[in-house]
Amino acid sequence: MFSTIxxxxxxxxxxxxxxxxxxxTSFGNSSSPFIPGKYLVEFQDSTTVSLTENxxxxxxx
Amino acid sequence: xxxxxxxxFFSTLADNYISATPLINLDYSLFKGASFSLGSGTDEKTTLxxxxxxxxxxxxxxxxxxxxxxxxxxxxxxYRPLSTSTNLKSLDTFxxxxxxxxxxxxxxxxxxxxxxxxxxxxxxxxGIDYNHPALGGCFxxxxxxxxxxxxxxxxxxxENTPVPSxxxxxxxxxxxxxxxxxxxxxxxxEFTGVAPNVTLGIYRVFGCIGSTSDDxxxxxxxxxxxxxxxxxxxxxxxxxxxxxxxWAVVVSRIVEAGVPCTVAVGNDGGTGVFVxxxxxxxxxxxxxxxxxxxxxxxLVKNATWSANNSTAQTFGWIPYTPADIxxxxxxxxxxxxxxxxxxxxCNDNFTLPDISGKIAIIPYDTYCTDGSGMxxxxxxxxxxxxxxxxxxxGQISPINGTGYGIDSFGMVTxxxxxxxxxxxxxxxxxxxxxxxxxxxxxxxxxTINNVTGGYLSYFSSWGPTFEVDVKPQxxxxxGSILSTYPLALGGYMVDTGTSMATPFVAGSIALxxxxxxxxxxxxxxxxxxxxxxxxxxxxxxxxxxxxxxVAQQGGGLLNVYNAAHAVGVLNVSSISFNDTANFVKSxxxxxxxxxxxxxxxxxxxxxxxxxxTLPSDGNPVPSTFSxxxxxxxxxxxxxxxxxxxxxxxxxxxxxxxxxxxxLPTDLTTSRIPVYSGYIILNGTNDExxxxxxxxxxxxxxxxxxxxxxxxxxYLSRYLNVSAIPDGFAFTLPPQNSTExxxxxxxxxxxxxxxxxxTRVLRVDLVPxxxxxxxxxxxxLGVDIVGSIVNFPVYEQGRGSWHAFWxxxxxxxTFAPPGDYYLLFRALKIFGDEDSADDxxxxxxxxxxxxxxxxxxxxxxx
Numbered sequence: 068m069f070s071t072i073x074x075x076x077x078x079x080x081x082x083x084x085x086x087x088x089x090x091x092t093s094f095g096n097s098s099s100p101f102i103p104g105k106y107l108v109e110f111q112d113s114t115t116v117s118l119t120e121n122x123x124x125x126x127x128x
Numbered sequence: 129x130x131x132x133x134x135x136x137f138f139s140t141l142a143d144n145y146i147s148a149t150p151l152i153n154l155d156y157s158l159f160k161g162a163s164f165s166l167g168s169g170t171d172e173k174t175t176l177x178x179x180x181x182x183x184x185x186x187x188x189x190x191x192x193x194x195x196x197x198x199x200x201x202x203x204x205x206x207y208r209p210l211s212t213s214t215n216l217k218s219l220d221t222f223x224x225x226x227x228x229x230x231x232x233x234x235x236x237x238x239x240x241x242x243x244x245x246x247x248x249x250x251x252x253x254x255g256i257d258y259n260h261p262a263l264g265g266c267f268x269x270x271x272x273x274x275x276x277x278x279x280x281x282x283x284x285x286x287e288n289t290p291v292p293s294x295x296x297x298x299x300x301x302x303x304x305x306x307x308x309x310x311x312x313x314x315x316x317x318e319f320t321g322v323a324p325n326v327t328l329g330i331y332r333v334f335g336c337i338g339s340t341s342d343d344x345x346x347x348x349x350x351x352x353x354x355x356x357x358x359x360x361x362x363x364x365x366x367x368x369x370x371x372x373x374x375w376a377v378v379v380s381r382i383v384e385a386g387v388p389c390t391v392a393v394g395n396d397g398g399t400g401v402f403v404x405x406x407x408x409x410x411x412x413x414x415x416x417x418x419x420x421x422x423x424x425x426x427l428v429k430n431a432t433w434s435a436n437n438s439t440a441q442t443f444g445w446i447p448y449t450p451a452d453i454x455x456x457x458x459x460x461x462x463x464x465x466x467x468x469x470x471x472x473x474c475n476d477n478f479t480l481p482d483i484s485g486k487i488a489i490i491p492y493d494t495y496c497t498d499g500s501g502m503x504x505x506x507x508x509x510x511x512x513x514x515x516x517x518x519x520x521x522g523q524i525s526p527i528n529g530t531g532y533g534i535d536s537f538g539m540v541t542x543x544x545x546x547x548x549x550x551x552x553x554x555x556x557x558x559x560x561x562x563x564x565x566x567x568x569x570x571x572x573x574x575t576i577n578n579v580t581g582g583y584l585s586y587f588s589s590w591g592p593t594f595e596v597d598v599k600p601q602x603x604x605x606x607g608s609i610l611s612t613y614p615l616a617l618g619g620y621m622v623d624t625g626t627s628m629a630t631p632f633v634a635g636s637i638a639l640x641x642x643x644x645x646x647x648x649x650x651x652x653x654x655x656x657x658x659x660x661x662x663x664x665x666x667x668x669x670x671x672x673x674x675x676x677x678v679a680q681q682g683g684g685l686l687n688v689y690n691a692a693h694a695v696g697v698l699n700v701s702s703i704s705f706n707d708t709a710n711f712v713k714s715x716x717x718x719x720x721x722x723x724x725x726x727x728x729x730x731x732x733x734x735x736x737x738x739x740x741t742l743p744s745d746g747n748p749v750p751s752t753f754s755x756x757x758x759x760x761x762x763x764x765x766x767x768x769x770x771x772x773x774x775x776x777x778x779x780x781x782x783x784x785x786x787x788x789x790x791l792p793t794d795l796t797t798s799r800i801p802v803y804s805g806y807i808i809l810n811g812t813n814d815e816x817x818x819x820x821x822x823x824x825x826x827x828x829x830x831x832x833x834x835x836x837x838x839x840x841x842y843l844s845r846y847l848n849v850s851a852i853p854d855g856f857a858f859t860l861p862p863q864n865s866t867e868x869x870x871x872x873x874x875x876x877x878x879x880x881x882x883x884x885x886t887r888v889l890r891v892d893l894v895p896x897x898x899x900x901x902x903x904x905x906x907x908l909g910v911d912i913v914g915s916i917v918n919f920p921v922y923e924q925g926r927g928s929w930h931a932f933w934x935x936x937x938x939x940x941t942f943a944p945p946g947d948y949y950l951l952f953r954a955l956k957i958f959g960d961e962d963s964a965d966d967x968x969x970x971x972x973x974x975x976x977x978x979x980x981x982x983x984x985x986x987x988x989x
Binding site for chain 1 (some may be wrong): 131137151159160161162163164165166167168171176179183184185186187188189190191192193249285287313341343346374689921
């Protein structure tokens with residue numbers, strides 16, 4: 068069907084959040100998905116602004 | 129210590145034989161780092177450990193992809209060139225009658241001469257059509273869009289390599305719409321932007337399709353900051369609930385450095401509470417919710433109608449695809465033949481007489497079959513033209529009906545269709561005189577939205593964060609907003625979403641800065657929040673007697689005029705009492721009299737609705753919100769003690785108020801009730817301020833992440849998505865298989881629906897037999913072979929996920945053949961990452977694992 072009723076659209080979106088499929092090579096659609104193999108590194112002394120250290124480091128098993 | 133640069137970092141990697149491909153260098157004042165990729169054959173865990181061990185490295189984080197917030201629900205997305213004959217206005221505009229401006233006091237502030245002069249707003253988005261006449265018609269020094277760049281190129285999808293250029297032209301439309309909301313000038317018919325005299329910058333972070341990623345967003349924000357932007361705005365986000373995602377942290381740093389940043393809270397209101405998007409979740413970031421416009425603008429074609437050849441009356445209709453109707457006069461045919469029973473066509477025996485040459489009038493919203501079945505009944509009767517009608521005309525997505533045998537689809541309002549059908553029922557012949565759409569420009573037809581206009585849009589995402597930071601901060605008009613669109617896509621469009629509300633706030637901050645002088649971002653949020661207007665709750669169909677929860681509206685609908693003239697200035701924008709385990713027993717806030725005479729304030733409070741996160745049936749999955757069916761909201765709420773409850777403040781003086789909350793005892797704490805309300809300060813100068821407060825009347829550490837009762841966390845297999853039986857035998861693809869070859873195998877697929885967010889999510893491989901000969905490491909009290917590849921992951925929001933697993937572990941090795949189970953573990957909210965007791969866990973059934981030989985793959989391939 069080519070028409071779109073907004074209520075139905077919402078339900079579709081909600082259903083997506085709770086039942087749709089994660090792409091084959093990446094984790095997660097519950098949050099913004101990670102991009103496989105790509106990383107962000109932050110260097111020491113990167114800022115003079117006083118913020119709590121927030122980045123989570125890669126964990127060692 | 130010398131600063132590391134991205135260049136020296138990659139040199140260090142090379143010196144240490146660490147293979148990584150540089151992506152984006154991020155050598156900025158508030159963020160020094162870089163992004164890089166590792167090859168597909170890389171042992172990622174070992175490589176990342178080597179990188180982390182470098183003394184210059186502070187942290188490493190996987191890149192996330194971000195999308196433009198999807199609009200949901202009442203979508204209005206018609207792009208059309210507007211008729212140049214319509215109501216051109218002068219002087220940007222006095223009087224300003226554009227309804228979103230009138231709703232928020234922008235009209236009154238502009239009448240005082242504030243139009244955003246001298247303020248620079250940077251937009252992070254899809255680009256801008258800078259050739260648009262209402263946006264200045266050029267890009268560069270001296271233009272309205274004066275600075276910025278294209279960071280990605282047309283072909284960037286979020287997963288490939290960006291190809292920057294100097295040309296931030298918009299091929300999507302989103303950024304041009306955002307730009308017009310801020311700064312369209314009076315060249316635009318029917319409207320202007322909030323602050324038409326600001327200077328805009330544009331940092332293009334999307335290609336023509338796809339998403340963008342952390343590194344590009346951080347680059348855009350840092351470039352905008354270093355270009356001297358006074359305000360930075362982004363209508364971009366991803367379901368999160370956490371404030372610590374890298375992009376959100378960088379935006380927080382910019383806010384801390386003095387630049388207000390507005391970010392859309394998201395369009396996931398349908399999924400209930402605790403779904404605020406990153407980077408709106410960032411500390412100090414202004415998260416913006418959406419309110420529906422009180423008028424719904426329709427971009428329509430004009431035609432005329434008459435009954436029994438009476439005087440012709442002009443009407444507007446929305447053409448869809450196709451809209452191939454020849455100039456001329458057509459009789460209308462009411463498919464219900466005067467009945468109000470919209471189920472009539474559902475009858476299998478329902479047929480129409482020959483309606484060739486007539487336009488069939490059909491109710492859009494209520495019919496039993498799918499629309500194509502309805503269309504078939506029209507074509508069976510030789511009909512070629514359909515005019516739908518709906519009370520939500522203009523709030524419905526563009527319709528493409530090509531291929532159904534109909535020459536023209538259109539839509540009108542229910543009010544107009546009712547006039548027609550009543551006239552026909554009374555025996556009149558109703559005819560319309562149509563003009564082929566291609567030969568006529570569009571015009572704006574405003575209809576009053578007396579259902580949701582002025583109330584929170586039901587699609588607008590709800591906070592708070594999982595750690596009970598108040599989000600959103602406040603709301604602005606975002607539902608059904610007319611603005612500019614790329615000339616190649618029609619020039620103007622009505623669109624809907626927190627994407628539209630967010631630039632509205634950016635423009636409003638520009639007016640506020642111009643009117644009051646520059647302030648730090650926190651003070652700006654404090655003023656805007658206190659002067660905002662808390663709105664009653666509306667579920668998309670009905671308005672309730674109580675205020676909408678702070679989790680939905682923050683401080684309420686912006687009132688920019690009152691903000692500009694606020695005398696009492698608070699030192700906070702909201703109060704969070706947190707959850708019961710972290711309960712803030714006593715909070716303080718301060719008010720300063722910035723006026724010219726003493727003011728006495730009477731201080732009271734008004735509770736808003738308390739929303740239950742979880743449904744009443746014991747299901748740990750949070751309640752969703754569809755139109756007319758919101759999560760359960762009750763009026764029982766916290767009682768506040770305010771001391772003092774009246775005070776007089778002299779000119780330039782400040783005073784403190786203590787706030788203590790007593791939690792209600794009649795709430796079902798297992799359903800995670802989120803209570804909230806507003807502290808009201810009524811001044812003798814007729815000023816009324818409101819301070820939103822919020823808390824959770826349960827311990828969030830008890831929130832369930834894995835719905836194990838309903839079995840929503842389990843191990844599936846690729847070729848049959850369902851829980852596998854105990855002892856299932858997997859034969860995995862050989863380790864050197866291509867993606868195409870892998871898909872021929874029935875490999876394991878861990879699946880979960882996470883009811884709540886978690887800061888750490890693990891999926892570990894554990895030997896099924898405790899005395900297995902496989903090497904193991906004890907992690908959080910369990911001997912594991914390793915985490916499956918790409919795990920653990922961090923800062924996960926609510927929702928479902930699954931992962932295709934071909935046997936690789938996070939250290940790059942492959943699990944040896946054997947018998948195992950998967951152990952899913954999620955760190956509870958406020959839990960200690962190093963404490964096994966603070967994780968919720970689910971064990972999968974046992975399974976055996978072997979690998980096919982390469983020859984088997986080659987044979988099957």
